[in-house]
Amino acid sequence: MKTIINPPYSDWEKYAKRPAFPAEDLEEKVASVLEKVRLEGDSALKNFTLAFDKVNVENIKVSSSEIEIACAEVSTELKDAIAIAVNNIKVFHESQQINEAIVETISGVECWRKSVAIEKVGLYIPGGSAPLFSTILMLGIPAKIAGCKKIILCTPPDENGKINPAILFTATFLGIEEIYKVGGAQAIGAMAFGTETVPKVDKIFGPGNQYVTKAKELVQKTGIAIDLPAGPSEVLVIADSSADADFVAADLLSQTEHGADSQVVLLSNSAELMEEVKVSLNNQLQLLPRASVAEKALENSFFVLLNTINECVDFSNLYAPEHLILAIDNAELFAGKIKNAGSVFLGNYSCESAGDYASGTNHTLPTNGYAKSYSGVSLDSFVKKITFQKITKKGIQNIGKTIEIMAEAEQLLAHKNAVSIRLKKLQDEK
Ligand SMILES: NC(=O)c1ccc[n+]([C@@H]2O[C@H](COP(=O)([O-])OP(=O)(O)OC[C@H]3O[C@@H](n4cnc5c(N)ncnc54)[C@H](O)[C@@H]3O)[C@@H](O)[C@H]2O)c1
Ligand SMILES: N[C@H](CO)Cc1c[nH]c[nH+]1
Ligand SMILES: [Zn+2]
DSSP states (O other), rough: OEESSSOOOOHHOOOOOOEEEEEETTTHHHHHHHHHHHHHHHHHHHHHHHHHOOOSSSSSSOHHHHHHHHHHOOHHHHHHHHHHHHHHHHHHTTTOOOOOEEEETTEEEEEEEEEEEEEEEEEEEOOOSSOOOOOHHHHHHHHHHHHHHHEEEEEEOOOOOOOOOHHHHHHHHHTTEEEEEHHHHHHHHHHHHHHSSSSSSEEOOOOOHHHHHHHHHHTTTTTOOOOOOOOOOEEEEOOOETTHHHHHHHHHHHTTTTTTEEEEEESSSOOOHHHHHHHHHHHHTTTTTTTHHHHHHHHOOOOEOOOOOHHHHHHHHHHOOOOOEEEHEEEEEEEHHHOOSSEEEETTOHHHHHHHHHHOOOOOOOTTTTGTTTOOOOOGGGGEEEEEEEEEEHHHHHHHHHHHHHHHHHTHHHHHHHHEEEEEEEHHHH
């Protein structure tokens, strides 16, 4: 872990960067996987699953008996925890339903907007290094609230060709029954183009590794919508001397265990706090079962000592973290200055894991600096907003002249005529 002490502002851009470890020929490799899936359908899915997941899968679709067996294997304790998380995530996402008013822009001209669910959506649930069943909650709950008619789910099988029981239980709990055993770029190709077994969808959602993220980027060019670029997890903590060093270290470690390509960052105005966090980090690291993954992620991570919390906020805005924790005095005050972040956690007790699982906010968030321009997944991600308008005779008389003048100035006389013809009719009726 690198520590950078009071870097000059001109160097900030250089430091505020993610590690890049793209697989060799990533784009070429993913493009060829997608093309094979498009041309060969299920047989390509099975071949790639054998090649990348090292397992022979006979039936790509998960059967109802597999689901039944899996649901019985999940403990009551976990089922109860999932039910509480579902409730919180539901409440928060339901609050995003807004009924927009009909607006009369000028007498006789009414405009309004309506949210209409995207009909067919495909959810990708990562399963390479950990079975992220919590991601089903983050995608499935808003999809259900939005009213998406067809919701399918793809996730990679384990070495025995099975899907983790918690994934099957969570999907079933939300009423998602179409589940396919396929992961990586091949899963994205299947949902984008459709195969004999996997249906084509209108929009693909979900985080994933570099193969998944690249595949989403590439299929987007073929006309399929995607949610956002959601790659390796990251967290940036801004902490002052009021922070609890053990809490800060625990929060940093929480995101390092997602993968060696994750990055965590600590910004502080206190050298003492930074030293305490380092000691705590090393102590807590020893206790983690995934310590070797976390250690690798720490190698790509860094601490920056700055003069003030305002400077820390400015650096963070430049970095645009997926998750931002403000472990500082007056966190609310500084929260108003945050311009770029996926999700913000205020105060010493707002740990990032809460947002990952159960507080209610969505954990599918933009990484790699995309928080500068993208929002995380929300109810809006699952709808299209269609605008409507109703113009009366009086309305066209009120805005007709304006449209005619503008159309003529653009030299689009057919546009002008569509108005003029109506105005003339109204004139003739008089
Ligand atoms: N940003 C977010 O909102 C968010 C949320 C959750 C997880 N994540 C991130 O998602 C990622 C999940 O990654 P993962 O790997 O655990 O699971 P994954 O499901 O994304 O990827 C596993 C699949 O990758 C494919 N694959 C593996 N090696 C390959 C190779 N050499 N060539 C081609 N394909 C290959 C396999 O088919 C495998 O099924 C992590 O980086 C995690 O940090 C991000
Ligand atoms: N931190 C991840 C998003 O970057 C989400 C997650 C799922 N499970 C645990 N964490
Ligand atoms: Zn996490």
